[in-house]
Amino acid sequence: MKEIILKLIILQSLDDKIKLWQRTASEGPSKLTQARQKLTELEAQLADLTSKLTENRKRRRELENEIADLSARRTTNQSRQLRARNNDEYRAILKEAETINNMLTTREDELLLHMDSGEKMDVQLADLSAEHKAEEALFQDRVKVIEAILKDGQENEAIAVKERGELITTIQPDILSRYMTVARNRDGQAMSPVKDGQCQGCQLSIPPQLFNELQRSDKLMVCPNCARIMYWTRDPYFREFLGEPEAEPVPEKPENRRGRKPKAKVSEEAATDEPTANDNHAFEGAEDQGDTPGAAL
Ligand SMILES: [Zn+2]
Known part of the structure; x- marks a missing residue:
């Protein structure tokens, strides 16, 4: 299941890039x-x-x-x-x-x-x-x-x-179709990273029991609030792709805790070159992926 979730995470990063370009x-x-x-x-x-x-x-x-x-x-x-x-x-x-x-x-x-x-x-x-x-x-x-x-x-x-x-040829049709449905309903954002027990798609804290289940990463789970497919960013299986640190960081300052958006953490293994973030500066707002936390509530 982790392999499938990772594929969906990579699919989301590719979709983000395509949308950006x-x-x-x-x-x-x-x-x-x-x-x-x-x-x-x-x-x-x-x-x-x-x-x-x-x-x-x-x-x-x-x-x-x-x-x-x-x-x-x-x-x-x-x-x-x-x-x-x-x-x-x-x-x-x-x-x-x-x-x-x-x-x-x-x-x-x-x-x-x-x-x-x-x-x-x-x-x-x-x-x-x-x-x-x-x-x-x-x-x-x-x-x-x-x-x-x-x-x-x-x-x-x-x-x-x-x-x-x-x-997508390597993803089961029913799972792909589920991804596509959520993406359609959520402005292209089907996947939502969960950090510190909080869904990054809608900023809602998910119930502790659900968070415990999510950390096992053994099934597809959706956010009870925004219905995006959730994944735990600290899972060692996804960590390298996401560029996540190994241990939970000690919450020193708020900006350190919030960290970067997952789409900015796409590693080299993620298909294309990182969409040359510097280039986007000429097109202000071009790198804003239109995350609309809470907008879909
Ligand atoms: Zn959510």
């Missing part, structure tokens, strides 16, 4: 979008600034043309002042000169403002372009990392799937 693959597109986020923002800012600068230059050209026209009109006006035949005509020409001068002043002021803001925008554009270029290089690096993780994931998933296929 499938999740990683499904997150690939959103990770790429996330990695591109800043670049996308910078592109929008660049487009906006370029459009404002184009508008600024267009307006400056308009103003320069208007100023040239008005200056020509002023020259004409000045020569007409000299040729005025009477006072009325002279006053009318002076009035026109005043209008022309006012318009010139307004246009020249506006042109100065546009030249000033245009210069500032030129500086901004240069800065933004440099930032964009740097961000583009960073983005390309990020893409390489993400693609490497995805490729790694595909390969590891394929290995785990193959090993799973081989393993």
